[in-house]
Amino acid sequence: MSALLEISNLQAGIGDKAILKGLDLTIQAGEVHAIMGPNGSGKSTLSYVLSGKDGYDITGGSMQFDGHDLADLQAEERAIAGLFLAFQYPLEIPGVTNMTFLKTALNAVRRGRGEDEMDAASFLRLAREKSRALGMDDDMLKRQLNVGFSGGEKKRNEILQMAMLEPKLAILDETDSGLDIDALKIVAEGVNAQRSPERGMLVITHYQRLLDFIKPDVVHVMANGRIVRSGGPELALELEKSGYADYRGNEAAHA
Amino acid sequence: MSEAKSTIDRETVEQVAKFGGEHYKYGFESDIDADRAPNGLSEDIVRFISAKKGEPEWLLAWRLDAYERWCTMDEPKWAHVHYPQIDFQDLCYYAAPKSMEDGPKSLDEVDPELLRTYEKLGIPLIEQEMLAGVRKVAVDAVFDSVSVGTTFRDELAKEGIIFCSFSEAVKEHPDLVKKYLGSVIPKSDNYYAALNSAVFSDGSFVYIPPGVRCPMELSTYFRINEANTGQFERTLVIADKGSYVSYLEGCTAPMRDENQLHAAVVELVALEDAEIKYSTVQNWYPGDAEGKGGIYNFVTKRGDCREARARISWTQVETGSAVTWKYPSCILRGDDSSGEFYSIAISNNLQQVDSGTKMIHLGRNTSSKIISKGISAGRSSNAYRGQVSVHPKAANARNFTQCDSLLIGDQCAAHTVPYIEAKNLSAVLEHEATTSKISDDQLFFCRQRGLDPEEAVALIVNGFCRDVLQNLPMEFAVEAQKLVGISLEGSVG
Ligand SMILES: Nc1ncnc2c1ncn2[C@@H]1O[C@H](COP(=O)(O)OP(=O)(O)O)[C@@H](O)[C@H]1O
Ligand SMILES: [Mg+2]
Numbered sequence: 001m002s003a004l005l006e007i008s009n010l011q012a013g014i015g016d017k018a019i020l021k022g023l024d025l026t027i028q029a030g031e032v033h034a035i036m037g038p039n040g041s042g043k044s045t046l047s048y049v050l051s052g053k054d055g056y057d058i059t060g061g062s063m064q065f066d067g068h069d070l071a072d073l074q075a076e077e078r079a080i081a082g083l084f085l086a087f088q089y090p091l092e093i094p095g096v097t098n099m100t101f102l103k104t105a106l107n108a109v110r111r112g113r114g115e116d117e118m119d120a121a122s123f124l125r126l127a128r129e130k131s132r133a134l135g136m137d138d139d140m141l142k143r144q145l146n147v148g149f150s151g152g153e154k155k156r157n158e159i160l161q162m163a164m165l166e167p168k169l170a171i172l173d174e175t176d177s178g179l180d181i182d183a184l185k186i187v188a189e190g191v192n193a194q195r196s197p198e199r200g201m202l203v204i205t206h207y208q209r210l211l212d213f214i215k216p217d218v219v220h221v222m223a224n225g226r227i228v229r230s231g232g233p234e235l236a237l238e239l240e241k242s243g244y245a246d247y248r249g250n251e252a253a254h255a
Numbered sequence: 256m257s258e259a260k261s262t263i264d265r266e267t268v269e270q271v272a273k274f275g276g277e278h279y280k281y282g283f284e285s286d287i288d289a290d291r292a293p294n295g296l297s298e299d300i301v302r303f304i305s306a307k308k309g310e311p312e313w314l315l316a317w318r319l320d321a322y323e324r325w326c327t328m329d330e331p332k333w334a335h336v337h338y339p340q341i342d343f344q345d346l347c348y349y350a351a352p353k354s355m356e357d358g359p360k361s362l363d364e365v366d367p368e369l370l371r372t373y374e375k376l377g378i379p380l381i382e383q384e385m386l387a388g389v390r391k392v393a394v395d396a397v398f399d400s401v402s403v404g405t406t407f408r409d410e411l412a413k414e415g416i417i418f419c420s421f422s423e424a425v426k427e428h429p430d431l432v433k434k435y436l437g438s439v440i441p442k443s444d445n446y447y448a449a450l451n452s453a454v455f456s457d458g459s460f461v462y463i464p465p466g467v468r469c470p471m472e473l474s475t476y477f478r479i480n481e482a483n484t485g486q487f488e489r490t491l492v493i494a495d496k497g498s499y500v501s502y503l504e505g506c507t508a509p510m511r512d513e514n515q516l517h518a519a520v521v522e523l524v525a526l527e528d529a530e531i532k533y534s535t536v537q538n539w540y541p542g543d544a545e546g547k548g549g550i551y552n553f554v555t556k557r558g559d560c561r562e563a564r565a566r567i568s569w570t571q572v573e574t575g576s577a578v579t580w581k582y583p584s585c586i587l588r589g590d591d592s593s594g595e596f597y598s599i600a601i602s603n604n605l606q607q608v609d610s611g612t613k614m615i616h617l618g619r620n621t622s623s624k625i626i627s628k629g630i631s632a633g634r635s636s637n638a639y640r641g642q643v644s645v646h647p648k649a650a651n652a653r654n655f656t657q658c659d660s661l662l663i664g665d666q667c668a669a670h671t672v673p674y675i676e677a678k679n680l681s682a683v684l685e686h687e688a689t690t691s692k693i694s695d696d697q698l699f700f701c702r703q704r705g706l707d708p709e710e711a712v713a714l715i716v717n718g719f720c721r722d723v724l725q726n727l728p729m730e731f732a733v734e735a736q737k738l739v740g741i742s743l744e745g746s747v748g
Contacts, residue, residue: 053699075702084703091700095718104714105704112705144718161704 003064004029004200005050005169010061012049019045021225022061027169030197034211035204036236037222038244043204044088046222047173051085052078066168080112082168086158086175088204093145098157101145102127106164130163134190152183159190170194171202176210188213208240223247292349298322301453304349308422308456311429321442321452328446334609335638335670336578338514338551346485346516348454407471417462418473421489424460431462435493439522439559439586447518447580448555451487455520458488463498463529472728474503485516492522494529496562501532503731514542514577516551523558525565527589531558532568534727535583536735539575544633544745546605549577556583560592563618568595570726572735573610574742582640584613587621587649594623597723599735601716601742602635602667611640611672616652616682625656628720630739631667632746638670645682652679658688661719663712663746698747708747713740 005027012020019042027033035043049056050063052075063070068081093101107117118126127141134156146154155175162170172191176184191214195201203214211219211233219236221229228247229235292303301322305315330341411418417428424432442452459475475490494500504521517539525531533556542549552575558567569583585594596612614623623643631637637660645652660669671688693715701711717724717736724732 051703053703054695074707075699076705076707079703079705087700087703091694091697093697093701093715093718095721096714101704101714104706104710105701108707108710109705165704 002067003027004031004066005202006062006064007050008062010046010049010063011059012045012056013059014056018059019225020049023222023226025220025227027200027202029168029200031217032195032201032203032214033218033220034214034216034236035202035220035222035227036206036208036239038247039206041222041247042225043222044173045225047085047088047171047202047204050078050171051075051083076108077112079165079167080109084162084165084167084170086155086162086170086172088173088175088177090146090149090154090158092147094147096145097142098145099124099127099141102141102161102164105161109165127164131160133193134160134163135186136160151178152180152187155179155187156183156190159187163190163194168198169200169202171204173204174206175203176205176207184210185213208236211236221247290351291347294347295344296322296346296348296454300348304454304456307349307351308425310425313433314425317437317442318453321449322454324443325446325449325453328443328449330446331580334580334640335636335672336580336607336609338578338607341516341551343450348485348487349456351456411469411471411473414467414470415464416467416469417460419460421455421458421460421491424491428460428462431493432460432491435491435522435524437522439524439557440520440555445555447553448520451489451518451520451555454485455487455489458490458519459492460490461492461500461502463494463500465496465498467495467498469498469500472501472503474505476505485518487517488519490519490521491524492531492533493524494526494531494565496526497528498526499530501728502534503728504533504535505538505731514549514551517554517576519554519556521554521556521583523556523567525558525560525562525567525592527562528564529562530566530568532570532728533558533583534570534731535572536727536731536738537571537573537575537579538738538742540577541575541604541606541742542577544604546577549606550575552576552579552581554579554581556581557586557613558584558594559586560589560594560618560621561586562589563591565589565592566594567592568597568726569612570597570723571599571610572723572727572731572738573598573600573608574738576608577606579606579608579610581610582612584615585623586615586617587623587652588617589621590618591620592618593621596623596625596627596641597726598627598639599630599720599723599739600628600637600639601630601739602632602637603743603746604633604635606633606635608636609638609640611638611642613642614644614654616643616645616649616654619648619650620652621649622653623655625654625658626722627656627658628723629658629660629669630663630716630719630743631660631669632663632743634666636668636670638672640672640674642674642676643684644674644676645679645684647678649679650681652677652682652684654682654684656684656686657722658686659719660688660690661716662690662692663716663743693747709740709744712743712747716740716743 003026007023007025010020010023037043065083103123110117131141175187216233219231219233220227292300301318305318440448443449461473463469492502523531539550539552560567567585573579587594594614600608600610602608612625625641627639629637629639639658643654658671662669673686675684677684697715698711716739724735727735
């Protein structure tokens with residue numbers, strides 16, 4: 001069976017600055033991987049390069065996703081192919097309601113996948129069901145996308161979008177940052193509800209705390225643009241005790 | 256262009272988008288024999304037009320006076336627009352479809368080709384049974400210089416409402432026309448208004464009797480078809496005491512390489528406690544991506560809240576035309592009267608827009624509100640020009656102005672030119688202005704959720720325009736949203 005995501009020797013940067021320096025990572029369908037690492041190690045950059053944000057130069061390596069060479073696909077084509085990114089800093093779109101945004105996205109993805117657009121009534125039912133499951137007020141659907149949302153509401157909203165779009169691979173970039181413990185539990189429950197044998201997840205986090213609630217199959221440590229160590233959930237606990245000091249040294253050595 | 260002709264129908268937006276670069280949906284030309292005046296403008300041409308329409312002597316005299324004044328006036332140069340000198344002697348001032356020579360007696364007699372043209376535009380001139388839940392819309396269609404048909408007239412007549420072509424109003428309701436024509440926009444108000452007053456061909460006329468709430472949307476649909484003609488229509492809407500009317504206006508024109516002039520005049524009169532809502536979706540051909548062709552849209556629109564508690568509200572969605580010069584305004588004469596201006600002005604490619612409003616506070620306790628959303632893309636230029644003036648006797652005047660510009664790309668320009676003049680110390684005037692860009696991060700966020708760049712821009716821009724779109728009658732709001740998307744196609748790459 002071929003992997004859901006296979007990244008080998010990925011090298012990417014912005015302008016003259018190299019950020020990813022030969023990164024390897026393989027995720028099988030059904031697996032949850034966590035990437036931990038100090039700030040600035042390139043975790044968000046990895047998520048952007050995978051999802052096709054403009055502005056990065058890919059200077060080497062390859063990214064295979066579910067039978068596609070990601071380099072051949074535009075950002076929206078990657079989304080349609082089933083790659084989802086929950087943003088570390090979700091964007092605001094004034095004047096566009098959460099509902100309109102969800103519906104536009106869902107129908108764009110469905111069209112791209114050769115499915116019919118969803119009619120208004122079915123959509124409303126689905127959006128209500130999914131948002132209630134995440135403990136969100138119906139009112140949240142009527143608000144303008146992320147405008148005036150608290151940090152926790154924004155992150156929950158990202159998980160709602162993921163639940164609506166049903167991706168094959170979800171990348172969660174520091175979805176835990178800025179959340180209090182209750183919000184963290186709700187978000188983690190939402191994520192856990194979406195674990196399935198067909199779906200892969202890549203959970204990027206700075207802290208072990210999130211991994212108490214979302215149990216990863218594999219934990220990686222990223223430093224200075226590479227995966228420098230991989231192991232089971234116990235690796236996260238070890239990092240919790242020792243911190244990233246060792247890896248920072250590593251980073252400094254390369255800088 | 257003929258390629259466009261065969262494919263256009265009630266397409267979906269997606270189909271339009273696939274249209275091989277020709278994004279303008281209404282660019283087809285109709286094959287209709289036309290009756291045209293010789294090119295050029297003179298006293299004789301003014302007489303010719305008046306005679307063609309069988310007008311009474313007083314109206315001819317009015318036109319001739321306007322013509323005389325126009326001859327002494329200069330084209331305004333203060334707007335932030337640039338275009339080659341217009342040769343007013345090289346224009347045709349009257350074109351009518353031949354089949355209309357004697358005027359249709361009823362809609363049944365209208366040339367079927369004309370009916371088909373309007374159907375292609377999505378405007379049925381046949382009175383259809385409307386679907387349950389959809390409000391009726393009565394339509395007056397103006398094709399080149401003449402009105403070709405007005406729907407639902409009988410039903411409106413039962414309420415005493417007059418909705419007909421301007422020419423007909425001159426014949427059937429001369430007293431009303433005489434009383435109100437030019438009473439809001441004097442014939443020498445400005446260069447283009449004077450030109451229009453001399454040569455106006457047709458347009459719509461509305462009168463709502465006292466206490467009547469017009470039971471359906473009234474609408475005029477303008478279409479320039481003939482090459483090399485100007486369109487000079489004139490609309491007059493009168494809402495008598497305590498009445499209400501909502502009026503929609505839409506416009507399209509074929510794609511042509513030459514520029515065409517459109518110089519309309521719209522006058523609104525609201526008497527005591529009356530309310531007029533006037534909405535425009537202006538989608539004249541904007542010219543191609545290199546700025547070739549397109550309509551020069553030089554329009555004068557003004558409403559007069561003539562008596563106490565009158566209300567006038569302008570809503571405009573301006574997406575078309577090569578050059579737009581237009582300032583729908585309100586004169587707040589009656590005490591406690593109010594005026595509103597909601598505007599979306601989109602410019603793409605080499606389009607130039609100079610638009611805004613004037614709110615003239617004359618009465619006591621008058622209030623006005625201005626919400627302007629300017630969107631510039633491509634190499635276009637988009638100016639908001641607004642004036643709020645409070646006269647010495649206008650105690651307790653209130654104005655709120657919100658003026659937002661959105662830039663797409665870095666080759667376009669946005670300008671905001673507010674003039675504020677308060678001659679009464681009790682006035683409270685608020686002005687807020689913002690300029691923003693669509694950020695790459697916003698675009699990426701949308702694309703990560705599956706939207707292509709054009710859908711993403713359309714979504715973000717529609718959000719930006721929300722306050723104004725919400726003010727449009729439902730029938731227009733959906734069309735307007737699509738139009739926002741279509742007119743910005745090609746603005747991101
Ligand atoms: N737009 C950018 N331009 C230049 N350098 C950047 C840019 N974005 C990120 N970087 C740099 O790349 C490195 C990795 O950043 P990032 O991927 O955000 O790390 P992480 O998410 O692990 O904290 C950092 O040194 C950061 O300063
Ligand atoms: Mg990060």
